[in-house]
Amino acid sequence: MKKFKEMTRREFLAAGAGAAGAAVLSTNAYSRSRASGGWGSPRPLLLAPSETRVVLVKTQDRAEGVKKCLDLLKINPFKGKSVLVKPNFNTSDETPGSTHNDTLKALLARIRDMGAKDLAIGDRSGPEPTEEVFDKKGIRALAGSFNAAILNFDELGETGYVKITPPGSHWKDGFLVARPVVETECVVSTCCLKTHQYGGVFTMSLKNSVGVVPRKGNTYMRELHSSPDQRRMIAEINFAYRPALIVLDGLQAFVDQGPMTGPRKDAGVFVAGTDRVAVDAVGVAILKDLGSNDAIMKPAVFAQEQIARAVELGLGISSAAGIVIDTPDAASETYAEKIRGILMNPGRG
Secondary structure (H helix, E strand, O other), X not given: OOOOOOOOHHHHHHHHHOXXXXXXXXXXXXXXXXXXXOOOOOOOOOOOOOOEEEEEEEOOOHHHHHHHHHHHHOOOOOOOOEEEEEOOXXXXXXXXXXXXXXXXXXXXXXXXXXXXXXXXXEXXXXXXXXXXXXXXXOHHHHHHHOOOEEEEOOOOOOOOEEEEOOOOOOOOOOEEEEHHHHHOOEEEEEEEEEEEOOOOEEEOHHHHHHHHOOOOOXXXXXHHHHOOOHHHHHHXXXXXXXXXXXXXXXXXXXXXXXXXXXXXXXXXXXEEEOOHHHHHHXXXXXXXXXXXXXXXXXXXXXXXXXXXXXXXXXXXXXXXXHEEEEOOOHHHHHHHHHHHHHHHOOOOO
């Protein structure tokens, strides 16, 4: 496979990232894909699991955070697979405004080491143009050093998207999702720890999925941000696919404003798992511990609308009682115990 600075959608599909090729999925084909429930494919409605593991690592080093999280999870969904990494590239703002390059580099290196067949980085930015974000953050050079494709989810062409309409959808007529996200064998979501002042309340792994919906030539973002159901609609985007891994970089957090800028606090933590609901629940509990705005501090964690709607769709754990937090050392365990207390306290989440 040639070394890329950039890769076209056609080349990426030819390399094996597109499981069903370039043809538009029919309703029946999409239903079969959804029912298969494979990594990266839309998840069918299921009863929520009774228990799920999340790992929590106290650290001030991003490479260490990624390594310890993956060591502790003891899973390898990457071997022999085409892997697509979805970062948080809403803008090019300094972390936690966007995914830190050190986190992305550590993830790409570990995915390669664990035997990935093909590797890609994909996102859609906004309001800052995606190509400008890639340029400002030096993503082309970073991707090239790992022989990884770069996919701009706003530039996939007429057949580059899949129409999704979740059950009970709050979207007027469903929405489009970048086809590589639905069809790639293994999707990794890496997100930041922050609040969202424009109606999302918080932006972590569930909100990270907004970037798989195209902005260019569509009115989806206008519909999303003008709706009183915005947080439910965010959760519904996640019905389109199931990530194999979520890694949350919480070294620094925005505890108010966001998602681009805001007041920061040092959290010194990495969180990872395979359940978006559980990862976001732990993230919200961490924001509560740091001290955040009323929209974070007042509701219980599982009363947050993003989380509650994701639970309705069967996208993850249904209550804090089912979240098992594993840690690698004493410092991490001490902090995890505090987070467990916040999760289990109805008054605080």
